[in-house]
Amino acid sequence: AQKITQTQPGMFVQEKEAVTLDCTYDTSDPSYGLFWYKQPSSGEMIFLIYQGSYDQQNATEGRYSLNFQKARKSANLVISASQLGDSAMYFCAMRPYSSASKIIFGSGTRLSIRP
Amino acid sequence: DVKVTQSSRYLVKRTGEKVFLECVQDMDHENMFWYRQDPGLGLRLIYFSYDVKMKEKGDIPEGYSVSREKKERFSLILESASTNQTSMYLCASSHRGHRESNQPQHFGDGTRLSIL
Numbered sequence: 370a371q372k373i374t375q376t377q378p379g380m381f382v383q384e385k386e387a388v389t390l391d392c393t394y395d396t397s398d399p400s401y402g403l404f405w406y407k408q409p410s411s412g413e414m415i416f417l418i419y420q421g422s423y424d425q426q427n428a429t430e431g432r433y434s435l436n437f438q439k440a441r442k443s444a445n446l447v448i449s450a451s452q453l454g455d456s457a458m459y460f461c462a463m464r465p466y467s468s469a470s471k472i473i474f475g476s477g478t479r480l481s482i483r484p
Numbered sequence: 485d486v487k488v489t490q491s492s493r494y495l496v497k498r499t500g501e502k503v504f505l506e507c508v509q510d511m512d513h514e515n516m517f518w519y520r521q522d523p524g525l526g527l528r529l530i531y532f533s534y535d536v537k538m539k540e541k542g543d544i545p546e547g548y549s550v551s552r553e554k555k556e557r558f559s560l561i562l563e564s565a566s567t568n569q570t571s572m573y574l575c576a577s578s579h580r581g582h583r584e585s586n587q588p589q590h591f592g593d594g595t596r597l598s599i600l
Binding site: 378402404406411412413414415416419421460470471472474475476477 | 493525526529574576578580586587588589590591594
């Protein structure tokens with residue numbers, strides 16, 4: 370079965386601290402892509418970062434990095450130096466190569482940044 | 485920048501009405517998707533389309549239909565709205581490239597639909 374699991378329904382973090390959002394996945398496809406999206410309270414889904422299953426290095430985009438551990442099937446999002454504007458829902462998602470464009474989403478983690 | 489536009493941010497309709505949700509993208513993407521989002525359930529795929537006049541069922545197609553007459557436009561139709569279809573509806577599009585797995589989906593702002 371293809372599945373994304375996010376075990377943290379909610380997190381509180383102090384401003385300027387680093388935060389790690391957990392994501393584990395399950396797929397039998399040898400090739401797949403992993404994505405993280407941010408959804409602020411206004412509702413739009415914002416693409417943050419992508420990691421390919423064959424990429425040798427962990428993906429980074431500004432303050433976002435993806436801690437990819439293939440053997441453990443985990444793809445945790447790390448946000449460095451958190452800001453108040455980082456408060457949002459965060460979704461981990463996966464596209465197995467065989468899925469023909471479909472993306473499977475986790476249930477999300479609500480991140481709240483304390484001033 | 486990719487722009488995916490949904491026709492309404494908020495919509496209130498009555499039980500039994502036929503409801504149309506419209507989505508337009510301006511990046512010539514081949515793929516378009518409709519999701520619904522409910523608390524604790526994440527995003528669930530309703531229908532998707534690879535090309536004009538092409539559609540495939542997602543995970544929860546019951547009670548919905550779709551139409552894609554032009555490449556840039558993908559419509560979601562609630563044939564006879566029911567209260568359990570009250571939800572947030574998100575449209576997305578993506579490019580179908582040679583390394584398709586690295587193509588993100590780009591989302592619209594969502595439509596919060598209430599069925600009374």
